[in-house]
Amino acid sequence: MRQGLACIPAGVHNLVVTITYLNGTVCKATVLSHADDEIRAITPGCDEILAFTRIRGTWISEELEPVAIEFEWQRTGQSPATSERDCICPKDLAAHLLQTLRAGCEPPTKGREALFACNPAGRRIAIRRDELQPM
Numbered sequence: 001m002r003q004g005l006a007c008i009p010a011g012v013h014n015l016v017v018t019i020t021y022l023n024g025t026v027c028k029a030t031v032l033s034h035a036d037d038e039i040r041a042i043t044p045g046c047d048e049i050l051a052f053t054r055i056r057g058t059w060i061s062e063e064l065e066p067v068a069i070e071f072e073w074q075r076t077g078q079s080p081a082t083s084e085r086d087c088i089c090p091k092d093l094a095a096h097l098l099q100t101l102r103a104g105c106e107p108p109t110k111g112r113e114a115l116f117a118c119n120p121a122g123r124r125i126a127i128r129r130d131e132l133q134p135m
Contacts, residue, residue, distance in 0.1 A: 015030060015072065016071070016072040017029050017071050018072070019067055020068040021061075021065060022066060028043065028044075029041035030043075036054075037053060038052070039059070052067060
């Protein structure tokens with residue numbers, strides 16, 4: 001191990017970055033340290049540590065060249081676009097969901113004479129008073 005390099009534990013979400021230079025060069029680098037406005041990283045096959053500083057929201061290399069830095073989690077965190085059609089449910093499902101919402105998640109009952117009890121499976125069920133039989 002070279003002096004000055006630190007071992008980064010596996011699973012750190014900021015471990016890999018993609019660096020894009022103005023000339024179009026793109027490289028992946030392993031992050032050695034990351035502060036709010038400073039990143040130190042190393043690329044495979046390169047003995048030098050790359051240092052970048054963020055000034056007014058723009059990442060700048062040691063050569064004072066603006067670069068784009070994108071963390072790996074930012075690349076994989078993008079989700080496909082959702083269409084309006086993906087958000088439409090059948091009318092009967094929408095009616096059921098609205099009825100459940102209005103009822104406060106209680107099963108629909110006829111009349112105000114409903115009682116609630118637990119069935120043998122432990123689920124709450126509605127019972128009308130006229131369904132009760134004396135013992």
